[in-house]
Amino acid sequence: MEMTESGEGRKDVLVLLEETEGETVLRRLNAEDGSVVWEFRETTRDVPLQVSTNVEKVFVVYLKGVSGAYNLKVAVLDTLTGKRMDEMVIGSRADVHGKDDVMFVGANSAAPVVAWTDDARQTLRVNVLGTKSRQEFPLPEGTVAVEIHAPHLVQSQPHFLVHSKTATGHRGEVFHVDLKTNIISKAYSLPLLAGPGSFSTSSDGANVYFTRITEDELILLSSQSHGILGRWPLKTGDSKAAAIHGVSEVIKKTGSQDSYAVRAAAVTDTDDWVLIRNGELAWTRPEGMTGGVAATFADIPESEDLARSLEQEAHINPLQAYIHRVRRHLNDLQYLPAYLDSLPIRIISSIRGTDTPSTDGKLVRDSFGFHKLVVLATKRGMIYGLDVGNSGRIVWRKRAFKIQKGSKWDVKGIQADESSGQVTILGANDDYVLLKTDTGEVVGAQAPGPDATTQSTAIVDTLSGPRLIRIGRDGTIGELPVYRAPTQSVVTRGAEGELKGVVFTPNGTTSYESTSWTFSPPQGQRIVNIATRPSHDAVASIGRVLGDRTVKYKYLNPNTLVLAAVNDATHALTVYLLDTVSGQLLSGAKYPGVDATKPIECAISENWFVCTFFGQYSLRDSPAQAIRGYQIVVSDLYESDEANSRGPLGDSPAFSSLEPIDAAAGGAALPSVVSQTYVLGAPVSALQVTQTRQGITSRQLLAYLPQSHGIAGIPRMLLEPRRPVGRDPTPAEAEEGLLRYHPAIEMDPKSVVTHEREVLGVERIIAAPAVVESTSLVFAYGVDVFGTRVAPSFLFDILGKGFNKVALVGTVVALGAGVLLLSPMVRKKQINMRWSASM
Amino acid sequence: MQLPSLLLSAAALLGTTVLASSAAHDRQSTTTTTTTLTLRIPASPPVLPNPHALPASTRATLTALGAARAAPLSAANTFVFRDVPAGSYLLDVHCPTVGVMPLRVDVGLRANGDRDGIGKGEAGLEVEVWETFRGGDWGNKGAVVPVSAGGADGGAVVFEARVVGGREYFMERSSFSVLSIFKNPIILLSMVSMALFFGMPKLVENMDPEMRAEWEERQKENPMNAVMGASTGQGVNPLGNFDMAGFLAGSSAKADEGSGGSGNGKGKGENRKKR
Incomplete structure (x- = not known):
């Protein structure tokens, strides 16, 4: 639970762990190799709180009693052996309400204290650890929260500061502990200042300094007296930093008597991390972006003025339209000097091959479609707008809700509406935020309610365009107005975890939901992963041309999903392919020996799907051989087993999942599945397929490598189920680009899109098409945030950075010079020739 | 001053207890x-x-x-x-x-x-x-x-x-260099032929007059004479006296070619006489 260093020659670590059955264990771990030096077990059902030490003893602080009326219990242990020396209960009355009331447990200092308040935050009770007495101090009127700051060095004087926050301001009171008598006395108090602020301690030998960061000042105080040692105005630029919590380091300048240098790192109320050096902002870091829970790509909204004036021109008579246009162009002339100004910079940067940064902060779409925004919501309730085309510059940041300490914002869905330029974020507790994409201005919001009502959300097509709808906890959506009801079937999870297909039937102005099908996995199977098609899944060609010029037609049913269900008893994984309109099972595959405790993930795109898991089994066709490792199964879906055949559907222009054609075999037209399994060199998670505008570019499977902290782009060419097994490809197959099957796919470092950077804890990867066909925009979030552009078939439609413009221009100039030099020579020669020829 | 030494002794003490406790831990894990x-x-x-x-x-x-x-x-x-x-x-x-x-x-x-x-x-x-x-x-x-x-x-x-x-994460980008052009065999071949094309007439002009006369005599006997003459730029372009109108009118092209070949030699001789 808590970690504290024990101040010994070798700094060992004390760890307090809460185990099941109310048992708590305190372990002293060797700082060099993490082995257990000793452990102390407590089997009483007390709530463990913290561990603390002074020089010779270890204190374990528990809450003893029943919920709402606790007493503090302190167990005193010997530092060297971990044997219990003493145990005491502080106070006779049960006056501690819960864990949150205990403000502070000091550690490592000469006199560690424990402090707690009553529920109304009126009195503060302090106990010096190791003694039984406690002292009470009244808290200032209107206090809502209390923090205590004390030095963490044994040599430092045992002084501490009580930081009490009111609704509008904050104040501090400094107390001294008498080491001999263990009596706590109040030394001085600091004035109430408006706004939030932070205190931090720093000790230099015996001296203890307190650094106070308010909204506009950095103040340095000594613990001895209330005299201000130094004060610096805060220069944090245009960003208003309201520090919430900080740490500081104070250095007394040698030579001069009362000259100090202070640097303080603080967390601000916008989840940023700033370092303030003598009042000046040294750096700031958007630490709040860790813990992303939802993100989406959004186009930069186009300038509405231009669209409006163009529309206007189309609707008035030609002469007026002409005058209007001329006037508009004359008006545009005012931007000409600025444009001419920027020309040299643009030319130089284009020759150097660097991207032109749009430093003026204006958001403009570019012709390649690289300039997009990413809207990222974090679990701490912050929303960020990032400019993808500008190395992820933060365009805006907004706090959506104040999220309580210990809880997190459970975002279920996010959708960017291109037509209105707004982003909708739906949370689990009936909350929503609607904000503008380009400025982050909140248009509408509803704070989270007490209960989680939402199972998930889905982006559906409605009569009024695509919409994000909320799905209730047991898979019910409820009645919706006709214009907002989905026009397709929606797949939800039922109360028992089964899958349901829900359709909406309009009746008057309201649409009512009805279940069209349900799919329950067989007894003992548990659904672990569901993959659906990306909303943008362009398919360039309906068939694959084989080496012998025959065509295998792809099975391109847009209403399919992949479902992975695992049986925990038999370790069997079953992967189902379902038709979402009819609930029909299109294909199924079973894999034995799959570890359900390791990630099992699927992805589907175009006419293929992949599933990755850890498998350990013997081969079906040769049971003597066994396979073990992280595997990926790729399956291609075709309309028919044979080439040049369109299967039971033939050339019919339409098909229906609900009314299957009368095939010879009967039933629905089932796809022909070709599968192959590969063994991966490392586990993968967060699967995502790259998306491009037309789908002509070959695809890559993007996957996070949790062990080596990178994002790999596995080419689809490698993950090809038709690779010939056990023989070299025939010339026809080689022409198709098929390589010989090799079971292992090692992660090629050149295919790692994060290169050498370590990206930690990626939860999801999202992809979006750019305007140019070759490129797909990629954004990964989780703990770290990472964005890039990938070109699976290389940059075939734009000039790469490697294109040497200097060489091109140089060659042209050299050629020109050569022509100029040679032309008089050639002319002279030709004239000579003419003359001699005539003779 | 006393504190550090005290700490040291504590650490030494600690070291022995660590060994003892780890041994105890091992004994525990055998079960x-x-x-x-x-x-x-x-x-x-x-x-x-x-x-x-x-x-x-x-x-x-x-x-x-x-x-x-x-x-x-x-x-x-x-x-x-x-x-x-x-x-x-x-x-x-x-x-x-x-x-x-x-x-x-x-x-x-x-x-x-x-x-x-x-x-x-x-x-x-x-x-x-x-x-x-x-x-x-x-x-x-x-x-x-x-x-x-x-x-x-x-x-x-x-x-x-x-x-x-x-593990190499980066591919070296192929850079442009002038030397790489000259390593190309086609470029080398064309440069050699260019040198011949421009250098031969100069060589011939700088020759000793007698040597040159001798060389030209040998050139005349050479069946490749016409071709060489054209390539050294000394003689008349074979197409220079090509009569398009006559060709279109259907006059014998072979006769023209023959006379062109002999006329070539004559032209050279006359040139020399002039000087």
């Missing part, structure tokens, strides 16, 4: 039949001369069905897996800079045996280690990795991993 495995990364000169240069995020995983253990890189370039129960495991080292051969680790699967390269772990659990091939049969074991007893705790086993290669 649960587990062992401690230590994997060491040796210095492998061409790729990794100094294993201390490994990034701190390097970690090793021990996986089997239903088991997953991970160990961070220690300061001594080892990965220590504690309390490993009997079983057959896949051991991978995940490192962003070097590739390491995956290993198969069998703990306590052999009943008895004292072959070389088998380390006795705690509680009589025998540890065997082989290199394994990803995607290959699990029974197809590679080279045996020698296992020795020892390590940080008494009774643990130590074995070494094999570093197989560095």
